Amino acid sequence: MTLSRRKSKYEARVATGGPATSAMIASLEAEGYETVAAPFGHALVDIAKSNRKIVGLTADLSKYTDLHVFAEAFPDRFFQMGMAEQSMFSAAAGLAREGFKPFATTYAVFASRRAYDFICMAIAEEALPVKIVCALPGLTTGYGPSHQATEDLAIFRGLPNLTIIDPCDATEIAQATRAIAASPGPVYMRLLRGQVPDVLGPLGYQFQMGKAQFVRRGGDATVVAAGFMTMRALDAAKVLAAEAIEISVLHSPTIKPLDEKTILTAAANANLLVTAENHTIIGGLGEAVAGACMREGVHPRFRQIALPDEFLDAGALPTLHDQYRVSVKAMVEQIRGWLT
Amino acid sequence: MSIANVSLARRAWSIRRHALRMAEVQGQGYIGQALGAADLLAASYFHALNFHADDPDWEGRDRFLLSIGHYAIALYAALIEAGVLPEDEIGTYGMDDSRMPMSGMAAYTPGMEITGGSLGHGLGIAVGVGLALRAKKNPAFVYNMMSDGELGEGSTWEAAMAASHHCLGNLICLVDFNNQQADGHSKDMMSSEPVDQKFEAFGWYAQRVDGNDIKALTKAFDAAKTLKDDRPRVIICDTKMCKGVPFLEEREITHFVRVAPEEWASAIAHLDGEAPA
Structure with a gap:
């Protein structure tokens, strides 16, 4: 819990009667996918x-x-x-x-x-x-x-x-x-x-244990992503492409052992290296990639998209994904901001 | 705390009604559990517990730990009926920034003592609270409300052993035995019977009652509170999921009862037709 939450429990709330923003909304926002x-x-x-x-x-x-x-x-x-x-x-x-x-x-x-x-x-x-x-x-x-x-x-x-x-x-x-x-x-x-x-099926993707694979190519930034954040990265890439920003998406579903060879090669060639994960910023994909880069002397410009080091709020998933910056909109804003 | 002039049956009825109204906000919720446990909560808050509605953190209060976080809807209903939470916040249930999130959390809600929801934690915390109350010479009781499903967790029995070992006569455990878990009937998931004998073998004073019979509940609470030895006490309450709304009682009951949008009004109308004095 956050301290602000502990304080606000004594503050009355008002029912807005607006559209449900319920915690019951449990499915991922994944527009346009079967x-x-x-x-x-x-x-x-x-x-x-x-x-x-x-x-x-x-x-x-x-x-x-x-x-x-x-x-x-x-x-x-x-x-x-x-x-x-x-x-x-x-x-x-x-x-x-x-x-x-x-x-x-x-x-x-x-x-x-x-x-x-x-x-x-x-x-x-x-x-x-x-x-x-x-x-x-x-x-x-x-x-x-x-x-x-x-x-x-x-x-x-x-x-x-x-x-x-x-x-x-x-x-x-x-x-x-x-x-x-x-x-x-x-x-x-x-x-x-x-x-x-189903995001990767139409792309002809085939999972290989221990392998990271590019699912999109672009020269302005490289996003190394795992889990549903790869879907988010692909969706963000489409939005950014309309602004003439082209990003690569390197999908790395095997978190351990990490495909360091592929990731380091991508990192060495990246204008901006971004990791994106559905996980706290501590100890997940981002730090695994950063550690591999540091150990091997590869030093790209590096940013992390991840959940904060906090106990997160209860609420509706779409609200929370925006709040904690893992929605498509939040990804677009972060990547655009780092490139301009 | 006994509040004059309102019968426990009426309190239980109100708790059911508040819970139905909350579930209606979301169109779904753990309404089966809330309706089933309403009598137990009425007997707890309006017969057994000592608390101050306007000061939920009062040091002299009996502590009521809700181990089963997903029963939050039931406890919110009881806290509304007790005057700890305002009735006009029912429409915020489960919404963003509500004080009444889907799963009970201490940081969000006055009167919610612990963050439950990872099941099997409550009884262990109650042991610590019981030890602390005794060390502070505070005569309050600590109650832990748990479900029959939580009897599957090893941590429950570790705590049961500790409570008895430390002679925690100030600990009263309430088991809502509705024989329903996420995957099916509790008896088919992991049989815990004979539950009362298991607790007795662990050194507890065990009672087993019909958890929808308010007279039986108050009698069991009285016996637990006035027992003259230092055994921890458990009241195993056999309850019926969805109790009080017959068309839901008859439905194929699951952990998460599906209710059609128009049925919420029918359920409330049914209750309104049977309002006790």
Whole structure:
């Protein structure tokens, strides 16, 4: 909480009666994109048809992580662990020890904050193939800090052995699910759930674990983005193009291990290097890119688009994305400002 | 604090009505939980709890911790009925900059003691508050209101053990047992039965009552408050989701009850037709 919030709780509010700006608006603003329902759940079912080792676990959140699709298709391979995240990840480790590939789902806050030690010791330290797939990453809910996992990447980047994926859209979620199912180690994947926009599909994109890929080219600035911020960057690029500002968008869904080779080459050639992430400015993609640049002696003009180092407000997502400068409009303003 | 001349049934009815009006603002909300827990909150705020409506931070108050952050709508309704929150802010529920956000948070709302919502935290905090009240020689009680789903969290049982170990007779835990979780019925998620016997085995004084029976609730509160030993107390309240609005009670109940836009008015009209004295 912020101190101003603590003070203002004794100040009366007035109902405006205007259009709902409700915290219930949970979907991403993604105008102009087709959406796909539950891409993770459907992809996992498809993969599991030919891979009997895949099992699913959830801590009372199957419906909210799209794992219910798998639970309905494979009831014998689905384990409801109740509202007990530590127990779930320990059990996932046990299943993995015996040769299974568990996909364990909950919200990102509960995996990163509550179950961290269990994920660290039972899963990561033993490099077991548990796939931790978590909804509500970063700022994707208006429920306030109890549900907003704004620091999950920072927390998990510190874990050796753990691969971290922040996919952009429905296409990438489906492709990445297949890739992590095939990979031998532990993975943390951020999840967009429900009706998920399809941004990269029409571009002919193919996810590759550990690879950053250009999804747009332009000479005025290079934006390295992950998660839905790649969608935002592409949308901002269209607005900026109308002003004759051309930006590159380098999509880097694998946060760890970072594709330093591609990113450093892009950084060395960039007029302005911008990182864009749905995460606190501390410890995520931006600092990972900055660290790689510093270590390798690459020194571009560098800016970060990220959430502030604060506990964020509750409210409607569109309001919050504007307020915390991760909407398309806010991205355009920031990039334009840095270039002029 | 007992407030004269208004029956507890009327208080519960008002809490239901406030909650329905809030949910109507958003067109949705955790209304099933709010309607189910209205009797428990009425008995808490208008029979058991000691508080000053005009000074929610009064040092002598009984602390009421809402572990279940998503039940905020129910507690806001109770706080409105108790005069802690103004009724004319109902229209701000869940809106930007509201004092009544979807999930309960201490920084936003007078009378909201803790930020709940990451479930399984409340009972542990209550242990600390109970230890502090005793150290300060403050005779107030600390209440923790939690859900049956939270019985799945290991932290609940760590706290249950600590409360008993530290002889916290000033701690009263209220479990809203509505047998409903996000993914389905609690008994199918992770069975916690027999809950009362589990608490007893942990050294607690356990009572299990019909959580929609106000007489049974007040009797249980009285027994918990007047018990002469130093065991922590738990009241397990079996409640019915959506209680008080029959057409919602009969609906296939989920964690998040879907209500059509025109049904809010019908629900309120039904309540208005059954207003108790």
